[in-house]
Amino acid sequence: MTDDTRNKKTQDRPSGFGNPWLQLGLSVVCVLVSEFLLKRGATDVAEPQSAFSWTGINGLASPLVWWAILLIVASFVSWLYVLRYIPLTVAFPLSRVVDILVPLGCWIFLGESISALRWCGIALVIIGLALVAKPVAEIEERL
């Protein structure tokens, strides 16, 4: 894909609820909540002794897992929409903001403590996200 076609696509992108950046945000929130639900659900029905449970299918016994699946389907629809407008090299690294939102969520809402090393990791992710997001912001400004 050349620069011209990519810029044209960015120009064509819809605003409001159809804004791909808003959809990327929605997708991230759905994944964030589903991660907590999945971990809780999987732990509730865990059978580490059985070899069949490597397939994860026994996880379907937990209602929390079904709620998580619902959220994953929602995030998937937003994500497909995002992929239509944003290159994967930009969208995917940005979507991993969820990996620091999980520990931050535990800190803010559950009162868990965050060690110095963990703060360093969170800082690295934020700097990385800024680096990935910067060229995008410049493209948007030019238009």
Added chain:
Amino acid sequence: MSFLAFFFIVASLLSFVVAQLILKRAMEVSATSGLRNSRFVSLVAIGVALMTVSFFLTLGLLQRFDLSYLYPFQGLSVIFITITAAAVLKEKLSVRLTIGALLISAGIVLVSLS
């Protein structure tokens, strides 16, 4: 980590990365030739199938390991997808994007180590 655990972690990561590439390809097809064509439908179907495989393998892993233990491997997916998207989908990969992706991965690993 047992060989079995390693195998399932790699399998879930690999199916996830390939699914993302196929889905991105599907949406590129849809941008030029619309949603009602067999190429788009089959690409999305393969992508969804791979995502499903990755989902259930992850669910199996979550029953055995802490979320924080499985996190670094999710961090690796950022590197894998950035590299393969540039190589396979011919997306432009600037130095800035590469450094950004590396920092995000390193940060995720640090978060899970602590």
